[in-house]
Amino acid sequence: MPLLHVSDMTYYFGGLRAVYRYALTLEPGEIRGLIGPNGAGKTTVFNLITGILTPTEGTVEMGGRSLIGQQPHQIAAQGLGRTFQNLLLWRHMTVEEHVKMAHYSQLRYGLIGALFGTPRRIAEERRIAENSMRLMEIFDVARYRNLLVGNLPYGAQRRVEMARAMAINPKVLLLDEPTAGMTPEELIKMIGTIRQIHRDFGVAILLIEHRLKFVMELCRRIQTLVFGEVIAEGTPEEIQNNPKVIEAYLGKEEIAACNW
Amino acid sequence: MRRDEQPPANTRPSMDELSMQGQAPLSGMQRIRAAFAGVPILGWLVGILCAVFIERYFGDEISYQLYLPKVPVLFGCLIMFKKPLLIPSALAYVTLIYVVPIAASARLSAVFTNRIAAVLDRGPIALSCLIHVGLLYAALHYWADLSDYRLLVLKLTMIAVMLTLSINLINGYMGEFSCSHPGFMALGAYSSSVLTLFFFGNHSLFGPALLPAALGPYCFPLALIIGGLIASAGALVVAIPSFRTRGDYLAIISLAFLFIVKSLIENMEWVGGPRGISGHPNWSSLPVVYMWMIACIWVINNFVRSIYGKALNALRDNEMAAEAMTVNTRKTKMVAFMLGAFWAGVAGGLFAHVMRFVNPGTFGIQRLAEILAMLYFGGLNSVVGSIFGAVSINLISEMLRPLELYKWIVIPLILILVMIYRPSGLLAFREFDVKDILRPKHTGVGRGE
Numbered sequence: 001m002p003l004l005h006v007s008d009m010t011y012y013f014g015g016l017r018a019v020y021r022y023a024l025t026l027e028p029g030e031i032r033g034l035i036g037p038n039g040a041g042k043t044t045v046f047n048l049i050t051g052i053l054t055p056t057e058g059t060v061e062m063g064g065r066s067l068i069g070q071q072p073h074q075i076a077a078q079g080l081g082r083t084f085q086n087l088l089l090w091r092h093m094t095v096e097e098h099v100k101m102a103h104y105s106q107l108r109y110g111l112i113g114a115l116f117g118t119p120r121r122i123a124e125e126r127r128i129a130e131n132s133m134r135l136m137e138i139f140d141v142a143r144y145r146n147l148l149v150g151n152l153p154y155g156a157q158r159r160v161e162m163a164r165a166m167a168i169n170p171k172v173l174l175l176d177e178p179t180a181g182m183t184p185e186e187l188i189k190m191i192g193t194i195r196q197i198h199r200d201f202g203v204a205i206l207l208i209e210h211r212l213k214f215v216m217e218l219c220r221r222i223q224t225l226v227f228g229e230v231i232a233e234g235t236p237e238e239i240q241n242n243p244k245v246i247e248a249y250l251g252k253e254e255i256a257a258c259n260w
Numbered sequence: 261m262r263r264d265e266q267p268p269a270n271t272r273p274s275m276d277e278l279s280m281q282g283q284a285p286l287s288g289m290q291r292i293r294a295a296f297a298g299v300p301i302l303g304w305l306v307g308i309l310c311a312v313f314i315e316r317y318f319g320d321e322i323s324y325q326l327y328l329p330k331v332p333v334l335f336g337c338l339i340m341f342k343k344p345l346l347i348p349s350a351l352a353y354v355t356l357i358y359v360v361p362i363a364a365s366a367r368l369s370a371v372f373t374n375r376i377a378a379v380l381d382r383g384p385i386a387l388s389c390l391i392h393v394g395l396l397y398a399a400l401h402y403w404a405d406l407s408d409y410r411l412l413v414l415k416l417t418m419i420a421v422m423l424t425l426s427i428n429l430i431n432g433y434m435g436e437f438s439c440s441h442p443g444f445m446a447l448g449a450y451s452s453s454v455l456t457l458f459f460f461g462n463h464s465l466f467g468p469a470l471l472p473a474a475l476g477p478y479c480f481p482l483a484l485i486i487g488g489l490i491a492s493a494g495a496l497v498v499a500i501p502s503f504r505t506r507g508d509y510l511a512i513i514s515l516a517f518l519f520i521v522k523s524l525i526e527n528m529e530w531v532g533g534p535r536g537i538s539g540h541p542n543w544s545s546l547p548v549v550y551m552w553m554i555a556c557i558w559v560i561n562n563f564v565r566s567i568y569g570k571a572l573n574a575l576r577d578n579e580m581a582a583e584a585m586t587v588n589t590r591k592t593k594m595v596a597f598m599l600g601a602f603w604a605g606v607a608g609g610l611f612a613h614v615m616r617f618v619n620p621g622t623f624g625i626q627r628l629a630e631i632l633a634m635l636y637f638g639g640l641n642s643v644v645g646s647i648f649g650a651v652s653i654n655l656i657s658e659m660l661r662p663l664e665l666y667k668w669i670v671i672p673l674i675l676i677l678v679m680i681y682r683p684s685g686l687l688a689f690r691e692f693d694v695k696d697i698l699r700p701k702h703t704g705v706g707r708g709e
Contacts, residue, residue, distance in 0.1 A: 072580075072584060073584075073589065076584055076586045088584075089578070090574050090578055092577055093577065097570055097573075101567060104568075111595065117562045164585060165585075168585060
């Protein structure tokens, strides 16, 4: 059974068709790429899967259970972690608090524990602190743990976001342009980090990316989205040589010729 | 063992160390701060207790010698404004009774208090807290014992602390702008008043007492809690719209709620309408108000330091990210509103029983402005800030009472200055770690050789 199964997903922003009949079958442990020019609807696909937007039509299922109609936090708690293209961090919170916060759905001590500081709360929070420490070490942000996130270098902020996403124990990780605005060195480090997550945690990863090189490096299969529709799907080589993809990225040859 | 490992909480070097290193001489202020850096909280409490006892036993004599008409009630401020000629005497009194004894006994006892604090630090935190809270109560009790005016100011200040803390939960930690706090307070005040007067008072509106008066003080907490619960039920009216709106819109909704509550009470004749209710039993004594305040601080501080409480910050800073990280934002908002309203309701109930009179006019825009002033003066997102803001604004406004109308120019001016230089308040974004605060200080003089 596929881990994440999306079929016929369609979404309209008013009269604008943002996503049309999108389909995805993600197997456990797979890394899948989603590429496409600006405004193709890649982030909308993520928002539809994670429940921030509700699809106009179509189904989204995880482990055989439909995700449509659930609150985003319920969907996330079932094992769907994500990062954001424009780094949605909490600017008044420290790195450690970020990673701890993402354990929210695993808290069991309830309101009584929160209000009265019961021993159970202390034990649970200690366990969460240990787990957070482990994650912060994996993502190499442990030395920043008491700093506010705004004071961190950009690459480290990206890694905090990934550590936070991994703290919810995801089965599927959605990465929205994890290398946006990164220097080449940071980019190489990020490839290593993603490989490491994939190897150590065994999560399935769906990756939005602009830099083709990065996607080609990581993914076995790639989807290309243009104006909300998947125009090509296949291995990196197939995608690279697909005339439709080339057309979407570089424009049509004839039109270029006509202009002359 | 632990004492030696500890990094100094306050890395300011002591005077001796500095003079040995032959550095540039310190300025006056720095010298004073260096001298007192090693005094733990316990030391300050001992100092305050000393001052209170000196005032109790020698206050009359000293004020007589200084040509003061009576013992100055609020640190001599009232006298200074009324009779400017007595300013030197009032200053001398404050110096003799408060500044010198507190400073001297805090500093001289630092060696002992640091040792005691170190012992307490190793024991359970609850015991240490209890001792500190008890000492503070003793000091406040004997300080307030000298005049009824002091007692009233103290009780109202404690109620203000509860109000500020509870609104900080919504406006500071969660970052919404809620204006409905006096409404919650009114709900709590009226509910508990009706309960106590119905069961224990021979009142024209509610008939004769149903239960013996001796039971009253024991049932009073129950009445307050019911008042708080009714207030938190009322908070749902604001909490549910907050799922969909933020910012200005929610501010307007909450303001509307405040007006609804106020005009509702004004039109309910069975609770006295606009004239209000009076004749409450005198159950809000100092220890009762103090215990409720401590309970409020304890519960709210526990909450905001838990992951559930930190969720408030997460949804303030970015709600979408909070949802994506499994935070149940609706539940979090509801809890924040209801908890805040609960404590506002309890504070309202205490307020009604301190004043022994309630009317709807008390819970209007004016009260809201006061609460917001205390909140933004003290600092958002901080328990210490709330306590500091409530105490200082309350004391300042009592001290400036002789200025009459000009008081309302001075206090807003102070607020404007704070907003310009510290936009989120004087002590914003601090963690209130009780263990850390009560810890012995091992810099400078306090080193227990």
